[in-house]
Amino acid sequence: MGLLSNTVSICQFRVDGPLPAGDLGEWAGERLAARGFRSIEQTAEELSVGWVELDDTRESVFANPTAFWRDHWLVFSLRRDQRKIPPALFKAWQQQAERDFLSKHPGLQRVPKNKREELKEAVHGALLAKTLPAPAVWDAVWDTRSGLLTIVSLSAKVVDQFEALFKQTFEGLRLVPVHPYARAQEVIDPALRGALAQANQAGSDAVLDLIRGNRWLGRDFLLWLLYRTMTASGEYAVCRPGTAGAGEAFVAYLNDRLVLVGGGEGGVQKIAVSGPQDSFGEVVTALRGGKEILEAVLYLEKGEHGWRLNLKGEVFAFASFKAPGVKLEKDDLTDAASERLAVFYERMALLEEGLQLFDSLFATFLAERLGGAWPQTEGAIRAWLEGA
Numbered sequence: 001m002g003l004l005s006n007t008v009s010i011c012q013f014r015v016d017g018p019l020p021a022g023d024l025g026e027w028a029g030e031r032l033a034a035r036g037f038r039s040i041e042q043t044a045e046e047l048s049v050g051w052v053e054l055d056d057t058r059e060s061v062f063a064n065p066t067a068f069w070r071d072h073w074l075v076f077s078l079r080r081d082q083r084k085i086p087p088a089l090f091k092a093w094q095q096q097a098e099r100d101f102l103s104k105h106p107g108l109q110r111v112p113k114n115k116r117e118e119l120k121e122a123v124h125g126a127l128l129a130k131t132l133p134a135p136a137v138w139d140a141v142w143d144t145r146s147g148l149l150t151i152v153s154l155s156a157k158v159v160d161q162f163e164a165l166f167k168q169t170f171e172g173l174r175l176v177p178v179h180p181y182a183r184a185q186e187v188i189d190p191a192l193r194g195a196l197a198q199a200n201q202a203g204s205d206a207v208l209d210l211i212r213g214n215r216w217l218g219r220d221f222l223l224w225l226l227y228r229t230m231t232a233s234g235e236y237a238v239c240r241p242g243t244a245g246a247g248e249a250f251v252a253y254l255n256d257r258l259v260l261v262g263g264g265e266g267g268v269q270k271i272a273v274s275g276p277q278d279s280f281g282e283v284v285t286a287l288r289g290g291k292e293i294l295e296a297v298l299y300l301e302k303g304e305h306g307w308r309l310n311l312k313g314e315v316f317a318f319a320s321f322k323a324p325g326v327k328l329e330k331d332d333l334t335d336a337a338s339e340r341l342a343v344f345y346e347r348m349a350l351l352e353e354g355l356q357l358f359d360s361l362f363a364t365f366l367a368e369r370l371g372g373a374w375p376q377t378e379g380a381i382r383a384w385l386e387g388a
Contacts, residue, residue, distance in 0.1 A: 002054075002077075002137070002139050002152060003054065003075070003139035003140075003141060003152050003347070004139075004343055004344060004347050006322060006323060006324075006325050006326075007320055007321065007322040007323075008152050008321050008351075009152065009153065009154045009317070009318065009319045009320055009321065010150050010151065010152055010153075010154075010317070010318050010321055011150075011151055011153070011154055011159060011177070011178075011315070011317045011318070012148055012149065012150050012151075012177075012178040013148070013149045013150075013151070013163075013175035013176060013177055013178060014147055014148060014149075014175070014176045014177075014178055014182070015142065015147045015148075015149050015173055015174075015175060015176075016147075016173065016174050016175070016176050017170075017172045017173035017174060018172065019144065019173075024069075024074075024144055025065045025068075025069035025074075026065075028062075028068065028069065028074050029062040029063070029065060029068065029069070030062075031169050031170055032051045032060075032062045032068065032076055032169065033051075033060065033061050033062045033063075034169070035050055035051055035165060035168060035169040036050050036051050036052070036060030036061060036062065037049070037050030037051060037052045037057075037060040037079045037081075038050060038060070039081070040081055040083075040133050041081075041132070041133060044125060044128045044129045045083075045128075046082065046083050046128055047080070047081070047082045047083070048080070048081045048082075048133070049078070049079070049080045049081075049161060049165060050078075050079060050165070051076050051077065051078065051079070051165070051169070052076070052077050052078075052079040052137065053067045053068060053076065053077070054067070054068065054075045054076060054077050054139055054344075055067060055340055057077060057079055057135070057137050060079075062076075066337075066341075070341070070344060070345070071345075072143060072144050072145040073141050073142065073143055073144070073348065074141070074142040074144060075139070075140070075141050075142075075344070076139075076140055077137050077138060077139045077140065078137070078138045078140065078158070078161070078162050078165065079135060079136070079137045080135070080136050080137075080161070081133035081134065081135045081136075082133055082134060082136075083128050083131045083132070083133045083134070084131070084134065085124070085127045085128065085131060089127065090123065090124070090127060093123045093126070093127060094119065094120060094123050097119045097122070097123050098111045098116065098119060101115065101119060138151065138152055138153045138158055138162065139151075139152040140152065140162070141348070148178070149175060154312075154317050154319055162175075163175050176207065177207055177211075177315070178316065179207065179210060179211045179214075179315055179316060180211070180214060180217040180218045180221075180313070180314075180315070180316050181196075181200065181202070181210045181211070181214040181217060182210070183316055183359070183362065184196055184217060184362070184366055186359075187240055187359045187360075187362055187363040187366065188363060188366045188367075188370070189363070189366075189367060189371075192366065192367065192370045192371060195370040195371070196366070196370055199370060200213070200214060201213040201214055201216065202214060211314065211315060215313075215314055218311075218312075218313025218314050218315075218316065219292045219293060219294070219313055220365075220369060221313065221362065221365050221369075222254070222258075222293040222294075222295075222296050222311070222313050223287070223292070223293055223381065224365050224368070224369070224377070224381070225252070225253075225254050225296070225298070225361075225365075226254050226258075226280065226283065226293065226296070227377075227380070227381045227384060228252075228253075229253040229254045229255075229280075230279070230280060230384070231380075231384060233251075234251045234252055234253045235249055235250075235251055236249070236250055236251070236252055236360060236361055236364055237249055237250075237360070237364075238250065238356065238357065238360045239360045239363050239364065240356050240359040240360045240363060241356070242352055242353060242355075242356030242359075243349055243352055243353045243356065244302065244353055244356055244357065248302065249302070250300060250301060250302035250357050250360070251299075251300070251301040251302070252298065252299065252300050252301075252357070252361050253298075253299050254277075254296045254297065254298055254299075255276060255277055255297060255299060256274065256275065256276060256277070256297040257272065257273065257274045257275075257296065257297045257310070258272070258273050258277075258280075258283055258293055258295070258296040258297070259271070259272050259273075259293070259294045259295045259296070260272075260273070260283065260286045260287070260291040260292060260293055260294060261291060261292060261294045262286070262289065262290050262291030262292060263290070269291075270294070271286050271291065273286075284385055287385055288385055288386075293313065294312075294313055294314065295310060295311060295312045295313055295319075296310070296311055296313070297309070297310050297311075298310075298311050298358075300354060300357045300358065300361070302353075302357060305324045305350070305353070306324065307321070307322065307323050307324070307354035307357065308320070308321075308322040309321040309322070309354075309358075318358075321351075321354070323347070323350040323351055323354050324350050326343055326346045326347055326350070
């Protein structure tokens with residue numbers, strides 16, 4: 001799933017560090033080209049990783065600014081080509097190579113260790129030369145105005161590879177994950193920042209500590225959302241800046257799938273409850289038993305538009321984030337390049353509006369969680385669970 005798909009899985013980062021003065025597009029193009037992808041199709045190399053253009057994954061020179069610099073966004077993709085040899089095939093070839101060696105040296109009962117390693121390298125090289133590299137591409141968009149960078153992947157391995165190459169490409173800059181506590185710092189009412197700092201349970205400012213020490217943020221948020229889904233209208237108001245106007249109404253609720261986690265006799269246990277929910281009976285029973293909501297499918301609706309995402313509560317990753325479809329009116333004068341640009345801008349507007357609604361929802365929760373009303377809300381949630 002690429003950036004321009006209706007459904008994407010994304011994680012977000014804050015770009016930390018000073019940007020250079022002058023033309024950011026020229027600077028970014030030079031930096032991306034310096035770490036651009038290099039094909040290994042005509043070689044026997046095993047791996048190649050580098051940047052390519054969003055609209056053409058064969059291009060890595062970044063010579064045309066419109067290919068990667070659009071308004072205040074930088075768009076580019078990470079491409080990784082890798083040759084992989086099936087283990088069973090490698091084993092068969094290795095065994096054949098050893099048999100051939102022994103047939104030429106009848107005085108030996110087994111292949112010497114150093115010769116076995118030599119044969120292993122030769123087999124590996126021969127098979128690599130016969131294997132085509134398999135390409136994989138992951139898109140990214142960097143909002144240079146807000147400093148927010150979005151990666152279209154939730155794979156820890158891919159994200160680590162992206163972070164490492166980004167750091168090498170843009171020296172002096174680093175990516176800081178937008179985890180629940182970091183997102184709370186960004187969206188919370190300034191008057192409640194002191195309360196948020198006081199509620200911080202992390203032992204340090206390290207990212208992992210902030211995530212692990214503040215698991216309560218995601219789990220309380222999802223519990224609050226479930227309670228509101230079952231007992232309230234589900235209506236909220238936009239309170240964060242973005243494409244939607246301040247005060248505009250939207251609806252938010254949980255449905256379809258929830259994952260709960262809790263301790264048991266056999267250690268940590270996870271329960272997944274799938275399918276459209278009526279009374280969330282199985283979920284309520286699990287919550288009564290001490291389990292907590294780890295992730296859930298969240299729906300956001302505003303007017304005729306709707307968004308759907310699977311929220312990972314511990315890290316605030318957005319899996320299967322489905323936005324409204326892009327509808328463009330084309331005429332005979334619209335060329336392919338103009339159409340791609342129009343799709344990009346429309347897709348970004350819809351994606352950012354969905355994130356704006358999510359941030360407004362999270363800010364509403366934080367106002368209740370940290371603004372003094374939580375004891376009453378917590379009591380109401382307990383009463384609902386006991387009576388449900």
